[in-house]
Each structure stands twice: as C-alpha cells, then as structure tokens.
Amino acid sequence: MTAVPEPLALRAWPVPDRHLLARIAKGDARAARAFAARIESTLYAIAYGVLFDQELANAVVNEVMERAQRYAAQLRDTVVPVRSWLARLTRLLAVERARARVD
Numbered sequence: 001m002t003a004v005p006e007p008l009a010l011r012a013w014p015v016p017d018r019h020l021l022a023r024i025a026k027g028d029a030r031a032a033r034a035f036a037a038r039i040e041s042t043l044y045a046i047a048y049g050v051l052f053d054q055e056l057a058n059a060v061v062n063e064v065m066e067r068a069q070r071y072a073a074q075l076r077d078t079v080v081p082v083r084s085w086l087a088r089l090t091r092l093l094a095v096e097r098a099r100a101r102v103d
Contacts, residue, residue, distance in 0.1 A: 047093075
C-alpha cells in the first residue's frame, strides 16, 4: 500500500502557524504533526541548552507541545508570535526542571 502524499499546497507553500493552530484546535492530527515538525527541533535545542540532558529535554518539549495543542484555539488569536511564546515556555520549564534537579 502506498502512502497518500501531502497536498501540493502543503508542500509548495508553508501554511502559516496561525492556520495550523486553527486546524489543530479542530482536532486535525496532520496539522499537529506539521506544526510539531516545524518547531520541535528549535524547542529541543532550547531545552537541551539549559538541561544538558536528552531525556529531560525531550520531556520538556513534549510538555510544551501538549500545551500548544491544548491551547491552540487561544494561541492562534494572540498578538505575540506563537513561536516566541513556545520558546519562552520551553526555557521556563527547562529552568524549572534544572532547579528541581539541584534541590
């Protein structure tokens, strides 16, 4: 069985983050995967830069992506760029985990 290719529009022209978030808010799993593919490596780099631990960095990224899906409807309508908000959240959660390790 062959995989169904992504629509040409998704491959040729990137869909804006706010459009993906609108689709994620409606439960579109493909939009969630596309959004995750765009941003997870950046979020991982931020988390790993704070924690220096792959497992903890992955856990932070997973938590951030879960929150992004949970709040997708609200995020798409914000003035703050979504990527900036997610990057900041990633750093805050990573610092929180780093502090918890020290205590």
